[in-house]
Amino acid sequence: MTTSPRSNRFAALQRIQTDAYRQAPAIRAIFERAAIEPANLHGASDLARLPVTTKDQLLALQRAHPPFGGFLAADERDIRRIFVSPGPIYEPEFSSDVSGRGFAQVFRQAGIGPGDRVLNTWSYHLVPAGLLLDQGIASTGATVIPCGPGGAEQQAQLILELGITCICASTSFFITLTETLERMGCELPRDWRVKNAMLGGEMGNWMQKRRDLEQRYAIDTFSAYATGDFGLIGYEEDGLEGYRIHPERMVQVCDPVSGEPLPIGSTGEIVVTTLESGWPLIRFGTGDVAQALSQADDGLVDRIGLLQGRVGQGVKVREVFVYPRNIEEVLSRVPALSRVQLVVEAQGHRETMTLRAELKPTGIPADVEDHLMDSFKQVTRLKLDNIEWLEIGQLAEGDPTLVDRKHAKA
Structure with a gap:
């Protein structure tokens, strides 16, 4: 409490x-x-x-x-x-x-303060993100470098020459910056002073991506949930x-x-x-x-x-909403899987769920099935009805993760 x-x-x-x-x-x-x-x-x-x-x-x-x-x-x-x-x-x-509509809390929580130099790559044009972050950073006593998005080569140079200690960026742009620095011949983390990064959220297995970045670049990452409203x-x-x-x-x-x-x-x-x-x-x-x-x-x-x-991306199954991210989390919990797709159908008065799944080349269905069923129940609080094992390539890169066929005509 x-x-x-x-x-x-x-x-x-x-x-x-x-x-x-x-x-x-x-x-x-x-x-x-x-x-x-x-x-x-x-x-x-x-x-x-x-x-x-x-x-x-x-x-x-x-x-x-x-x-x-x-x-x-x-x-x-x-x-x-x-x-x-x-x-x-x-x-x-x-x-x-005076707090950037609360953003000061985010940076204080992350230990940002006097002596830090923060590269802010969020947009300062029309939308609130860049300016609110700017104000939240400044209120901690840290120094802001107001860049906005784009211009990875110039921003990479600023990271080195200004001794940036924190980067605020989308996860994808942060990766672009690190790749740009490495193409320039930098050996990270040895050649920069960055100790943490505020990253924008992504769908999919975002937390694992953050852990990988933390380990590779010897940094801490943090995030926030905010809206323009x-x-x-x-x-x-x-x-x-x-x-x-x-x-x-x-x-x-x-x-x-x-x-x-x-x-x-x-x-x-x-x-x-x-x-x-x-x-x-x-x-x-x-x-x-x-x-x-x-x-x-x-x-x-x-x-x-x-x-x-x-809202609108979810499918209601037996009075519980299931969302694409739920399925992506199941995928992240079962490393032997390469791609999955959940199909929801109506059979008489009952709603059923079939997980169409592709295994990685070394995966064996019998070794995975119990773990997959258990992971699905933990994530969604629902019992999976069927697993349909697919050949590699049957699910394409752009195929939807969640398919609602409850109202499909026979």
């Missing part, structure tokens, strides 16, 4: 939403639709009475009532920047923000799986269809309420899917697993 400051969050939420109810027509409409008022928000069950607002709904409201769709609860003179995320969706940043939502803690939720983000993991909060251990859509005034999104559906791992003392989720995918 988590204690203060999370234990007082609903009192803070009442204050913020009471102010927003007066200033922001879209917020007032959300409460009126649920027939409650901000003063009624005493706990997680009260919050769950409000409808989930989707990104598509926010976009539609911003088109109908530009630029902020009725969600702004601040004086426009307090806006320092307006970010433009794909859609386009407009997100205000306020002059009062909120800034930071969760950050990594040493030794713990997934992301710890920032105290100013109130998270529920919900059924993607009904919006009802799910119990700990379940996988569903990440629904976020912020305790930041000015842009006070409440019960906002991120569209991202993850597992709820633990709960705070106020009934809200305080740790989530790695992202499983997006």
Whole structure:
């Protein structure tokens, strides 16, 4: 259980939403639709009475009532920047923000501070990523080198000549930088001062890729879960799986269809309420899917697993959603497999799952089957019905990992 400051969050939420109810027509409409008022928000069950607002709904409201769709609860003179995320969706940043919308927590947690020189390769153009990271880094006392993406050769030179100690990049661009340095004749890690890297998440066996990079380049890696709508939502803690939720983000993991909060251990859509005034999104559906791992003392989720995918990518099987990342995790747990594809079908009134699997040349089905069945159940909480062993090459590189044939005609 988590204690203060999370234990007082609903009192803070009442204050913020009471102010927003007066200033922001879209917020007032959300409460009126649920027939409650901000003063009624005493706990997680009260919050769950409000409808989930989707990104598509926010976009539609911003088109109908530009630029902020009725969600702004601040004086426009307090806006320092307006970010433009794909859609386009407009997100205000306020002059009062000194932490990069929470990103300072990420870098402090990773031990970044005075004396560090951080290469920031995230975009500074329109979207919030580059500037929010920049502000979070600077707030720790570290020095920022604001590069943005691209120009690997120039950035590789900066890494050497400026004595960069931390790199912020997508995982793929970080690998591009290391390969560029090695082509230049550098012997890593001997020839650089980099000690850690903040890497962007990827689907597939991303954690293993990070471990491989850590071992090869003698660095530590860290990551965060963030969106343009909120800034930071969760950050990594040493030794713990997934992301710890920032105290100013109130998270529920919900059924993607009904919006009802799910119990700990379940996988569903990440629904976020912020305790930041000015842009006070409440019960906002991120569209991202993850597992709820633990709960705070106020009934809200305080740790989530790695992202499983997006709402709409999942297939509901026997009342449980299965996502492409689940299948990729199964693949990572059984090294003898080279490719897999899960096919979900309806046979009468029962939904069945068949895992189509290719073995590596040295693999033997009898040696793998029990481990595969057990791994599938651990990852999905469902029992696999069949395994169909395929010849190498029957599954192509671009074939989908998860196929829904429940409604296919016979």
